[in-house]
Amino acid sequence: MHDFDFQNARYLFTDVDDTLTTDGRLRPETYSALWRLADAGIIIIPVTGGCAGWCDQIIRTWPVQAVIGEGGSFYFSRAANGSVDCRYWAERESHKADRLAIIEAISALNPALDIALSKDHHFRLVDVAIDYNQDRRLSDAQVREVMQELLNRGFRVKKSSIHINVAQGTFDKCAMTRRLAAELFNLSTEELKAQSVFIGDAPNDESMFAFFPQSVGVANIVPHLDQLKCRPAYVTSRRCGAGFVELADQWLASIALPGSVTRK
Incomplete structure:
Protein backbone atom coordinates (compact mmCIF):
# COMPACT_ATOMS: atom_id res chain seq x y z
CA MET A 1 0.00 0.00 0.00
CA HIS A 2 3.02 2.32 -0.21
CA ASP A 3 1.58 4.10 -3.30
CA PHE A 4 -1.95 4.53 -1.93
CA ASP A 5 -3.16 8.09 -2.63
CA PHE A 6 -5.20 9.65 0.18
CA GLN A 7 -4.96 13.17 -1.25
CA ASN A 8 -8.68 13.59 -1.99
CA ALA A 9 -10.06 10.94 0.36
CA ARG A 10 -12.67 12.13 2.82
CA TYR A 11 -15.07 9.18 3.18
CA LEU A 12 -14.29 5.71 4.53
CA PHE A 13 -16.70 2.86 3.84
CA THR A 14 -15.79 -0.23 5.82
CA ASP A 15 -17.07 -3.76 6.24
CA VAL A 16 -17.40 -4.93 9.86
CA ASP A 17 -17.13 -8.73 10.35
CA ASP A 18 -13.48 -9.81 10.00
CA THR A 19 -12.52 -6.36 8.71
CA LEU A 20 -12.99 -4.38 11.91
CA THR A 21 -13.48 -7.41 14.14
CA THR A 22 -10.80 -10.01 14.84
CA ASP A 23 -11.97 -13.52 15.69
CA GLY A 24 -15.38 -12.07 16.45
CA ARG A 25 -14.20 -9.26 18.72
CA LEU A 26 -13.61 -5.54 18.19
CA ARG A 27 -10.14 -5.02 19.60
CA PRO A 28 -9.31 -1.73 21.38
CA GLU A 29 -6.65 -0.69 18.86
CA THR A 30 -9.15 -1.07 16.02
CA TYR A 31 -11.84 0.92 17.81
CA SER A 32 -9.20 3.54 18.62
CA ALA A 33 -8.30 3.71 14.92
CA LEU A 34 -11.93 4.52 14.10
CA TRP A 35 -11.86 7.41 16.58
CA ARG A 36 -8.51 8.66 15.32
CA LEU A 37 -9.84 8.78 11.77
CA ALA A 38 -13.06 10.48 12.85
CA ASP A 39 -11.10 13.05 14.89
CA ALA A 40 -9.06 13.80 11.76
CA GLY A 41 -12.27 14.65 9.90
CA ILE A 42 -12.78 11.39 8.01
CA ILE A 43 -16.47 10.51 7.59
CA ILE A 44 -16.90 6.81 8.42
CA ILE A 45 -19.77 4.64 7.19
CA PRO A 46 -19.77 0.92 8.05
CA VAL A 47 -21.30 -1.24 5.30
CA THR A 48 -22.21 -4.62 6.73
CA GLY A 49 -24.28 -7.72 6.29
CA GLY A 50 -24.92 -7.42 10.02
CA CYS A 51 -28.41 -7.17 11.45
CA ALA A 52 -30.48 -4.08 12.19
CA GLY A 53 -30.00 -4.58 15.93
CA TRP A 54 -26.24 -4.42 15.50
CA CYS A 55 -26.53 -1.38 13.22
CA ASP A 56 -28.64 0.46 15.80
CA GLN A 57 -25.89 -0.02 18.36
CA ILE A 58 -23.20 1.07 15.88
CA ILE A 59 -24.93 4.30 14.82
CA ARG A 60 -25.61 5.27 18.44
CA THR A 61 -22.21 4.47 19.97
CA TRP A 62 -19.48 4.48 17.29
CA PRO A 63 -17.89 7.59 15.70
CA VAL A 64 -19.80 7.12 12.42
CA GLN A 65 -22.19 9.29 10.40
CA ALA A 66 -24.29 6.43 9.04
CA VAL A 67 -24.33 2.65 8.76
CA ILE A 68 -25.58 0.44 5.93
CA GLY A 69 -26.96 -2.87 7.14
CA GLU A 70 -28.12 -6.30 6.02
CA GLY A 71 -26.18 -6.16 2.77
CA GLY A 72 -27.56 -2.82 1.58
CA SER A 73 -31.24 -3.23 2.39
CA PHE A 74 -31.38 -0.13 4.62
CA TYR A 75 -29.24 2.53 6.22
CA PHE A 76 -29.38 4.30 9.56
CA SER A 77 -28.21 7.90 9.78
CA ARG A 78 -27.85 10.24 12.72
CA ALA A 79 -29.12 13.82 12.71
CA ALA A 80 -27.35 16.72 14.38
CA ASN A 81 -29.65 16.41 17.40
CA GLY A 82 -28.68 12.73 17.81
CA SER A 83 -31.91 11.20 16.53
CA VAL A 84 -31.61 8.15 14.26
CA ASP A 85 -33.44 7.73 10.95
CA CYS A 86 -33.87 4.49 8.96
CA ARG A 87 -34.31 4.42 5.19
CA TYR A 88 -35.15 1.16 3.44
CA TRP A 89 -34.25 0.18 -0.11
CA ALA A 90 -37.94 -0.45 -0.87
CA GLU A 91 -41.21 -0.30 1.07
CA GLN A 168 -35.07 -10.37 -2.56
CA GLY A 169 -34.48 -7.17 -4.51
CA THR A 170 -31.93 -5.26 -6.54
CA PHE A 171 -29.97 -3.82 -3.63
CA ASP A 172 -26.46 -4.70 -2.58
CA LYS A 173 -23.78 -2.96 -0.56
CA CYS A 174 -22.66 -0.77 -3.45
CA ALA A 175 -26.12 0.22 -4.67
CA MET A 176 -27.11 1.45 -1.21
CA THR A 177 -23.74 3.16 -0.75
CA ARG A 178 -24.38 5.19 -3.90
CA ARG A 179 -27.91 6.08 -2.76
CA LEU A 180 -26.71 7.09 0.71
CA ALA A 181 -23.91 9.25 -0.74
CA ALA A 182 -26.39 11.12 -2.95
CA GLU A 183 -29.04 11.54 -0.24
CA LEU A 184 -26.86 12.42 2.74
CA PHE A 185 -23.83 14.10 1.15
CA ASN A 186 -25.10 15.20 -2.30
CA LEU A 187 -22.24 13.34 -3.98
CA SER A 188 -22.28 12.38 -7.64
CA THR A 189 -20.97 8.98 -8.69
CA GLU A 190 -17.64 10.43 -9.78
CA GLU A 191 -17.28 12.51 -6.61
CA LEU A 192 -18.02 9.44 -4.49
CA LYS A 193 -15.36 7.41 -6.29
CA ALA A 194 -12.75 10.17 -6.10
CA GLN A 195 -13.25 11.01 -2.42
CA SER A 196 -13.71 7.56 -0.87
CA VAL A 197 -11.84 4.51 0.36
CA PHE A 198 -13.43 1.11 0.91
CA ILE A 199 -12.00 -1.75 2.99
CA GLY A 200 -13.45 -5.25 3.25
CA ASP A 201 -12.64 -8.94 3.50
CA ALA A 202 -15.18 -11.22 1.79
CA PRO A 203 -16.96 -12.15 -1.46
CA ASN A 204 -20.01 -10.05 -0.54
CA ASP A 205 -17.74 -6.99 -0.78
CA GLU A 206 -17.07 -7.59 -4.48
CA SER A 207 -19.45 -4.88 -5.72
CA MET A 208 -17.55 -2.38 -3.57
CA PHE A 209 -14.17 -3.55 -4.86
CA ALA A 210 -15.50 -3.15 -8.39
CA PHE A 211 -16.83 0.37 -7.81
CA PHE A 212 -14.13 2.07 -5.75
CA PRO A 213 -10.69 2.65 -7.32
CA GLN A 214 -9.29 3.10 -3.80
CA SER A 215 -10.34 -0.31 -2.47
CA VAL A 216 -8.52 -2.37 0.15
CA GLY A 217 -8.78 -5.95 1.32
CA VAL A 218 -7.47 -6.98 4.72
CA ALA A 219 -5.05 -9.90 4.46
CA ASN A 220 -7.65 -12.56 5.29
CA ILE A 221 -9.30 -11.91 1.93
CA VAL A 222 -6.48 -13.79 0.19
CA PRO A 223 -8.19 -17.25 0.35
CA HIS A 224 -11.25 -15.71 -1.36
CA LEU A 225 -9.46 -13.96 -4.22
CA ASP A 226 -9.93 -16.80 -6.69
CA GLN A 227 -13.72 -16.46 -6.24
CA LEU A 228 -13.70 -12.77 -7.15
CA LYS A 229 -13.96 -11.31 -10.63
CA CYS A 230 -13.27 -7.87 -9.14
CA ARG A 231 -10.53 -7.76 -6.56
CA PRO A 232 -9.37 -5.02 -4.18
CA ALA A 233 -6.72 -2.69 -5.53
CA TYR A 234 -4.60 -3.21 -2.42
CA VAL A 235 -4.26 -5.86 0.29
CA THR A 236 -2.93 -5.13 3.78
CA SER A 237 -0.11 -7.19 5.23
CA ARG A 238 -2.13 -7.95 8.38
CA ARG A 239 -5.47 -9.65 8.86
CA CYS A 240 -8.82 -8.44 10.19
CA GLY A 241 -8.76 -5.50 12.61
CA ALA A 242 -4.96 -5.23 12.48
CA GLY A 243 -5.24 -4.74 8.73
CA PHE A 244 -7.74 -1.94 9.31
CA VAL A 245 -5.31 -0.31 11.74
CA GLU A 246 -2.62 -0.59 9.06
CA LEU A 247 -4.83 1.37 6.65
CA ALA A 248 -5.74 3.94 9.32
CA ASP A 249 -2.12 4.51 10.31
CA GLN A 250 -1.07 5.13 6.72
CA TRP A 251 -4.03 7.44 6.07
CA LEU A 252 -3.37 9.48 9.21
CA ALA A 253 0.33 9.68 8.44
CA SER A 254 -0.51 11.16 5.02
CA ILE A 255 -2.74 13.79 6.66
CA ALA A 256 0.10 14.74 9.01
CA LEU A 257 2.52 15.41 6.15
CA PRO A 258 3.62 19.05 5.63
CA GLY A 259 1.16 20.88 3.40
CA SER A 260 -1.72 18.50 4.05
CA VAL A 261 -5.00 19.74 5.46
CA THR A 262 -6.96 18.05 8.24
CA ARG A 263 -10.55 17.65 7.06
CA LYS A 264 -13.02 18.84 9.66
Whole structure:
Protein backbone atom coordinates (compact mmCIF):
# COMPACT_ATOMS: atom_id res chain seq x y z
CA MET A 1 0.00 0.00 0.00
CA HIS A 2 3.02 2.32 -0.21
CA ASP A 3 1.58 4.10 -3.30
CA PHE A 4 -1.95 4.53 -1.93
CA ASP A 5 -3.16 8.09 -2.63
CA PHE A 6 -5.20 9.65 0.18
CA GLN A 7 -4.96 13.17 -1.25
CA ASN A 8 -8.68 13.59 -1.99
CA ALA A 9 -10.06 10.94 0.36
CA ARG A 10 -12.67 12.13 2.82
CA TYR A 11 -15.07 9.18 3.18
CA LEU A 12 -14.29 5.71 4.53
CA PHE A 13 -16.70 2.86 3.84
CA THR A 14 -15.79 -0.23 5.82
CA ASP A 15 -17.07 -3.76 6.24
CA VAL A 16 -17.40 -4.93 9.86
CA ASP A 17 -17.13 -8.73 10.35
CA ASP A 18 -13.48 -9.81 10.00
CA THR A 19 -12.52 -6.36 8.71
CA LEU A 20 -12.99 -4.38 11.91
CA THR A 21 -13.48 -7.41 14.14
CA THR A 22 -10.80 -10.01 14.84
CA ASP A 23 -11.97 -13.52 15.69
CA GLY A 24 -15.38 -12.07 16.45
CA ARG A 25 -14.20 -9.26 18.72
CA LEU A 26 -13.61 -5.54 18.19
CA ARG A 27 -10.14 -5.02 19.60
CA PRO A 28 -9.31 -1.73 21.38
CA GLU A 29 -6.65 -0.69 18.86
CA THR A 30 -9.15 -1.07 16.02
CA TYR A 31 -11.84 0.92 17.81
CA SER A 32 -9.20 3.54 18.62
CA ALA A 33 -8.30 3.71 14.92
CA LEU A 34 -11.93 4.52 14.10
CA TRP A 35 -11.86 7.41 16.58
CA ARG A 36 -8.51 8.66 15.32
CA LEU A 37 -9.84 8.78 11.77
CA ALA A 38 -13.06 10.48 12.85
CA ASP A 39 -11.10 13.05 14.89
CA ALA A 40 -9.06 13.80 11.76
CA GLY A 41 -12.27 14.65 9.90
CA ILE A 42 -12.78 11.39 8.01
CA ILE A 43 -16.47 10.51 7.59
CA ILE A 44 -16.90 6.81 8.42
CA ILE A 45 -19.77 4.64 7.19
CA PRO A 46 -19.77 0.92 8.05
CA VAL A 47 -21.30 -1.24 5.30
CA THR A 48 -22.21 -4.62 6.73
CA GLY A 49 -24.28 -7.72 6.29
CA GLY A 50 -24.92 -7.42 10.02
CA CYS A 51 -28.41 -7.17 11.45
CA ALA A 52 -30.48 -4.08 12.19
CA GLY A 53 -30.00 -4.58 15.93
CA TRP A 54 -26.24 -4.42 15.50
CA CYS A 55 -26.53 -1.38 13.22
CA ASP A 56 -28.64 0.46 15.80
CA GLN A 57 -25.89 -0.02 18.36
CA ILE A 58 -23.20 1.07 15.88
CA ILE A 59 -24.93 4.30 14.82
CA ARG A 60 -25.61 5.27 18.44
CA THR A 61 -22.21 4.47 19.97
CA TRP A 62 -19.48 4.48 17.29
CA PRO A 63 -17.89 7.59 15.70
CA VAL A 64 -19.80 7.12 12.42
CA GLN A 65 -22.19 9.29 10.40
CA ALA A 66 -24.29 6.43 9.04
CA VAL A 67 -24.33 2.65 8.76
CA ILE A 68 -25.58 0.44 5.93
CA GLY A 69 -26.96 -2.87 7.14
CA GLU A 70 -28.12 -6.30 6.02
CA GLY A 71 -26.18 -6.16 2.77
CA GLY A 72 -27.56 -2.82 1.58
CA SER A 73 -31.24 -3.23 2.39
CA PHE A 74 -31.38 -0.13 4.62
CA TYR A 75 -29.24 2.53 6.22
CA PHE A 76 -29.38 4.30 9.56
CA SER A 77 -28.21 7.90 9.78
CA ARG A 78 -27.85 10.24 12.72
CA ALA A 79 -29.12 13.82 12.71
CA ALA A 80 -27.35 16.72 14.38
CA ASN A 81 -29.65 16.41 17.40
CA GLY A 82 -28.68 12.73 17.81
CA SER A 83 -31.91 11.20 16.53
CA VAL A 84 -31.61 8.15 14.26
CA ASP A 85 -33.44 7.73 10.95
CA CYS A 86 -33.87 4.49 8.96
CA ARG A 87 -34.31 4.42 5.19
CA TYR A 88 -35.15 1.16 3.44
CA TRP A 89 -34.25 0.18 -0.11
CA ALA A 90 -37.94 -0.45 -0.87
CA GLU A 91 -41.21 -0.30 1.07
CA ARG A 92 -41.00 -1.85 4.52
CA GLU A 93 -44.08 -4.05 3.91
CA SER A 94 -42.64 -5.52 0.70
CA HIS A 95 -39.42 -6.36 2.54
CA LYS A 96 -41.44 -8.14 5.25
CA ALA A 97 -43.27 -10.24 2.65
CA ASP A 98 -40.02 -11.13 0.90
CA ARG A 99 -38.48 -12.19 4.21
CA LEU A 100 -41.33 -14.57 4.98
CA ALA A 101 -40.95 -16.16 1.53
CA ILE A 102 -37.21 -16.65 2.09
CA ILE A 103 -37.74 -18.32 5.48
CA GLU A 104 -40.30 -20.66 3.92
CA ALA A 105 -37.88 -21.59 1.12
CA ILE A 106 -35.04 -22.26 3.56
CA SER A 107 -37.26 -24.52 5.64
CA ALA A 108 -37.93 -26.61 2.52
CA LEU A 109 -34.25 -27.29 1.80
CA ASN A 110 -32.65 -30.69 2.28
CA PRO A 111 -32.91 -31.51 6.04
CA ALA A 112 -29.61 -33.40 5.85
CA LEU A 113 -27.81 -30.07 5.44
CA ASP A 114 -28.69 -29.24 9.06
CA ILE A 115 -29.17 -25.55 8.26
CA ALA A 116 -29.42 -23.06 11.12
CA LEU A 117 -30.37 -19.41 10.93
CA SER A 118 -27.99 -16.92 12.50
CA LYS A 119 -28.36 -16.12 16.18
CA ASP A 120 -29.21 -12.52 15.25
CA HIS A 121 -32.18 -13.67 13.14
CA HIS A 122 -34.76 -11.92 15.33
CA PHE A 123 -32.88 -8.62 15.08
CA ARG A 124 -33.03 -8.54 11.27
CA LEU A 125 -35.49 -6.41 9.29
CA VAL A 126 -34.99 -7.43 5.66
CA ASP A 127 -32.65 -10.30 4.82
CA VAL A 128 -32.25 -13.79 6.27
CA ALA A 129 -28.85 -15.06 7.38
CA ILE A 130 -27.80 -18.71 7.46
CA ASP A 131 -24.92 -19.42 9.84
CA TYR A 132 -22.13 -21.37 8.16
CA ASN A 133 -19.04 -20.09 9.99
CA GLN A 134 -20.00 -18.31 13.20
CA ASP A 135 -21.61 -20.63 15.75
CA ARG A 136 -22.22 -23.44 13.25
CA ARG A 137 -19.99 -24.97 10.57
CA LEU A 138 -20.94 -26.06 7.07
CA SER A 139 -18.45 -27.58 4.66
CA ASP A 140 -17.56 -25.79 1.42
CA ALA A 141 -19.66 -28.32 -0.47
CA GLN A 142 -22.65 -27.71 1.79
CA VAL A 143 -22.31 -23.95 1.41
CA ARG A 144 -22.25 -24.28 -2.38
CA GLU A 145 -25.33 -26.54 -2.32
CA VAL A 146 -27.32 -24.19 -0.09
CA MET A 147 -26.40 -21.15 -2.15
CA GLN A 148 -27.22 -22.84 -5.46
CA GLU A 149 -30.58 -24.14 -4.22
CA LEU A 150 -31.60 -20.66 -3.11
CA LEU A 151 -30.30 -19.05 -6.30
CA ASN A 152 -32.40 -21.55 -8.27
CA ARG A 153 -35.45 -20.28 -6.37
CA GLY A 154 -34.76 -16.75 -7.57
CA PHE A 155 -33.30 -15.24 -4.41
CA ARG A 156 -30.26 -12.99 -4.18
CA VAL A 157 -27.58 -14.90 -2.25
CA LYS A 158 -24.28 -13.52 -0.94
CA LYS A 159 -21.61 -15.08 1.25
CA SER A 160 -19.90 -13.12 4.00
CA SER A 161 -17.10 -14.48 6.17
CA ILE A 162 -19.66 -15.95 8.60
CA HIS A 163 -23.14 -16.00 7.00
CA ILE A 164 -24.99 -16.82 3.81
CA ASN A 165 -27.24 -13.79 3.36
CA VAL A 166 -30.46 -14.31 1.40
CA ALA A 167 -32.70 -11.52 0.15
CA GLN A 168 -35.07 -10.37 -2.56
CA GLY A 169 -34.48 -7.17 -4.51
CA THR A 170 -31.93 -5.26 -6.54
CA PHE A 171 -29.97 -3.82 -3.63
CA ASP A 172 -26.46 -4.70 -2.58
CA LYS A 173 -23.78 -2.96 -0.56
CA CYS A 174 -22.66 -0.77 -3.45
CA ALA A 175 -26.12 0.22 -4.67
CA MET A 176 -27.11 1.45 -1.21
CA THR A 177 -23.74 3.16 -0.75
CA ARG A 178 -24.38 5.19 -3.90
CA ARG A 179 -27.91 6.08 -2.76
CA LEU A 180 -26.71 7.09 0.71
CA ALA A 181 -23.91 9.25 -0.74
CA ALA A 182 -26.39 11.12 -2.95
CA GLU A 183 -29.04 11.54 -0.24
CA LEU A 184 -26.86 12.42 2.74
CA PHE A 185 -23.83 14.10 1.15
CA ASN A 186 -25.10 15.20 -2.30
CA LEU A 187 -22.24 13.34 -3.98
CA SER A 188 -22.28 12.38 -7.64
CA THR A 189 -20.97 8.98 -8.69
CA GLU A 190 -17.64 10.43 -9.78
CA GLU A 191 -17.28 12.51 -6.61
CA LEU A 192 -18.02 9.44 -4.49
CA LYS A 193 -15.36 7.41 -6.29
CA ALA A 194 -12.75 10.17 -6.10
CA GLN A 195 -13.25 11.01 -2.42
CA SER A 196 -13.71 7.56 -0.87
CA VAL A 197 -11.84 4.51 0.36
CA PHE A 198 -13.43 1.11 0.91
CA ILE A 199 -12.00 -1.75 2.99
CA GLY A 200 -13.45 -5.25 3.25
CA ASP A 201 -12.64 -8.94 3.50
CA ALA A 202 -15.18 -11.22 1.79
CA PRO A 203 -16.96 -12.15 -1.46
CA ASN A 204 -20.01 -10.05 -0.54
CA ASP A 205 -17.74 -6.99 -0.78
CA GLU A 206 -17.07 -7.59 -4.48
CA SER A 207 -19.45 -4.88 -5.72
CA MET A 208 -17.55 -2.38 -3.57
CA PHE A 209 -14.17 -3.55 -4.86
CA ALA A 210 -15.50 -3.15 -8.39
CA PHE A 211 -16.83 0.37 -7.81
CA PHE A 212 -14.13 2.07 -5.75
CA PRO A 213 -10.69 2.65 -7.32
CA GLN A 214 -9.29 3.10 -3.80
CA SER A 215 -10.34 -0.31 -2.47
CA VAL A 216 -8.52 -2.37 0.15
CA GLY A 217 -8.78 -5.95 1.32
CA VAL A 218 -7.47 -6.98 4.72
CA ALA A 219 -5.05 -9.90 4.46
CA ASN A 220 -7.65 -12.56 5.29
CA ILE A 221 -9.30 -11.91 1.93
CA VAL A 222 -6.48 -13.79 0.19
CA PRO A 223 -8.19 -17.25 0.35
CA HIS A 224 -11.25 -15.71 -1.36
CA LEU A 225 -9.46 -13.96 -4.22
CA ASP A 226 -9.93 -16.80 -6.69
CA GLN A 227 -13.72 -16.46 -6.24
CA LEU A 228 -13.70 -12.77 -7.15
CA LYS A 229 -13.96 -11.31 -10.63
CA CYS A 230 -13.27 -7.87 -9.14
CA ARG A 231 -10.53 -7.76 -6.56
CA PRO A 232 -9.37 -5.02 -4.18
CA ALA A 233 -6.72 -2.69 -5.53
CA TYR A 234 -4.60 -3.21 -2.42
CA VAL A 235 -4.26 -5.86 0.29
CA THR A 236 -2.93 -5.13 3.78
CA SER A 237 -0.11 -7.19 5.23
CA ARG A 238 -2.13 -7.95 8.38
CA ARG A 239 -5.47 -9.65 8.86
CA CYS A 240 -8.82 -8.44 10.19
CA GLY A 241 -8.76 -5.50 12.61
CA ALA A 242 -4.96 -5.23 12.48
CA GLY A 243 -5.24 -4.74 8.73
CA PHE A 244 -7.74 -1.94 9.31
CA VAL A 245 -5.31 -0.31 11.74
CA GLU A 246 -2.62 -0.59 9.06
CA LEU A 247 -4.83 1.37 6.65
CA ALA A 248 -5.74 3.94 9.32
CA ASP A 249 -2.12 4.51 10.31
CA GLN A 250 -1.07 5.13 6.72
CA TRP A 251 -4.03 7.44 6.07
CA LEU A 252 -3.37 9.48 9.21
CA ALA A 253 0.33 9.68 8.44
CA SER A 254 -0.51 11.16 5.02
CA ILE A 255 -2.74 13.79 6.66
CA ALA A 256 0.10 14.74 9.01
CA LEU A 257 2.52 15.41 6.15
CA PRO A 258 3.62 19.05 5.63
CA GLY A 259 1.16 20.88 3.40
CA SER A 260 -1.72 18.50 4.05
CA VAL A 261 -5.00 19.74 5.46
CA THR A 262 -6.96 18.05 8.24
CA ARG A 263 -10.55 17.65 7.06
CA LYS A 264 -13.02 18.84 9.66
